[in-house]
Amino acid sequence: MQEPNINDQDDRMTQLIEQHQHLPGALLPLLHAVQQTFGYIPHTTVPAIAEALALSRAEVHGVISFYHGFRSQPCGRHLLQVCCAEACQARGSRELVEHTRQKLGVDFHQTTADGEITLEPVYCLGNCATGPSVRIGDQILGRVDPAAMDRLLDDLTRVPLRFQSQPMTPETSDTKRGAQ
């Protein structure tokens, strides 16, 4: 993930702010849109957001840092969330988490050295009868045992070189993977 070009970022931010600033309770919808656009919420966007919504920068920062779903740093090419809540625990998610950590060589909230995968916990994807469940992009997968996780990770990281040479957000990379 590269830092968005600063001028492009300003232009996109102006658009996003115009689209969202008049909504009641505009901050969360705007932050979602910023993250959707850039893959994370660059700290350089905070002053513009604060000014547009008549908030202090501290207030905007406070909201970003409160929610697990908002990221201030870029994540890997894929965001892999593993459900760690009780219903998935009852179906083997503790073992799955351990297996995934070892396989990737990272802990939760970390990204693999090759920048491919960021591992995060998630507390319930509403797929509680057919866990363990994981989320990749907007796709939710069920019955993910360690073997299924190995297949998934192989799938995610097996990408033609021409794709790897391009900077892209997690969203677009998932779209491209699905289109192969």
Added chain:
Amino acid sequence: MINVYVPRDTTALSLGADAVADRLAREILQRSLSAQLVRNGSRGLFWLEPLVEVDTPQGRVAYGPVTPDDIPALLDQEMLDGSNSHPLCQGYTEAIPYLQSQQRLTFSRVGITDPLSIADYRNHDGFRGLERALTLEASQIVDEVERSGLRGRGGAAFPAGRKWRTVLDADSERPGQPWSGHKFIVCNADEGDSGTFADRLLMEGDPYVLIEGMVIAGLAVGADTGFIYLRSEYPNAHRILTEAITRAEAEGYLGTNLLGSGRTFHLYIRLGAEAYICGEETAMLDSLEGKRGMVRAKPPLPAHHGAFGQPTVVNNVLTLAAVPTILAEGGQAYADYGMGRSRGTQPFQLAGNLARGGLVELAFGVTLRSLLYDFGGGTESGRPLRAVQVGGPLGAYLPEGHWDTPMDYEAMADAGGMVGHGGIVAFDDSVDMAQQARFAMEFCRVESCGKCTPCRIGAVRGVEVIDRIIADQDRTDNLALLQDLCHTMEMGSLCAMGGMTPNPVRSALQYFPDDFARPTTGNEGG
């Protein structure tokens, strides 16, 4: 043209329903078959997903769980005629005992209709409640909901009619406030409790029933705007609801002139951002307003001082979705189901280690044992069931001795449990209850909003104390300390997060003390 159904519900998709649908569409084309694919909601029989159904003159025939590679053989063996020769045939869907023995009111259409088809919704009794509501005075609508005995399905079980009456009677004039004169309907769709998926199943399988319920609520209390606060962990529900709202607006079921009545109701979705606490109604309201999801002290009640400082109805998805039936059939018809002060039906959700997980909508009063064995079929692992957590992560872990308690708000409370949102998570005998108790504190540590010290700090200390107990350090003193800590959290927290995290911890200690006495396995999980 024969209709073939493949669900577009999250659970079905998570098990490969899209690949099944793609393969089916390709085979239908290649074989020039007279059949069309319908993407329906899920019947909630999750162990059979992806569940493919075929229309026959005698009713739908079900096949499941289907993989793409099963499709050619299924078609060879006359699946489109409803043949039962393939081993995946489950017979007539409606005759599957799991479904046949349910009392589906709120979920009557889920899995049957195309969730986005307004015509389908209308053909299955949709919008009858709204049409009747448009002929009634606001207070008559509230009367009907009061008569039904409907109580909030989010967990707190507060009488919905009384809440609506309060908002109806509230003065919305707040001079100087930006939203003076407005009232709001807020649907709490932040279904964060592990083991619950009924809101999701409903929103993905029958979104118009929620929309209809919210419009009726708006008419009942004089609110012209509604928000669905939806968790971001439900991307599929988000897609379906967004499209449903667009279509409902186009057809006059939302907007400035509801069905030509001159009445107005606008509906918007707001996405959460992975914060469990925002399922608590006051934290949700702060989040809706664009703030950190911090719990508010009550009073003032949201009914008087809710979203943007205005009178607000906050109801769970299932509460609002029960309303169209109540208006269409009358409150008394709904109240005829249930027991004691728990009227109507409750969608129970069978989750965790069960052979037949899924949605079971039944009148209150069914026992946990019946749900676990008659419906759930015991564990999927084949090992004995050992512990069951009812009502989400803040609910108690119940051992077998409590499984004959009827599922009713008061009876469960007497047994030290709670119905909550109706989620039931089953564990087999491989569970380590000390680790489950530790997780309850860990979860509270991660998800506390931080407002109340006993919750914010107590959860951190709770993990440490349980670790010391597991490691056999000063066991007696640390057990006493943990009980003391639980008491402090219970008494010193504003909301259920800190106040009820002690439930799973204490129940694990009380019913499964041996697990705290054995050496740790070193498996700390999430």
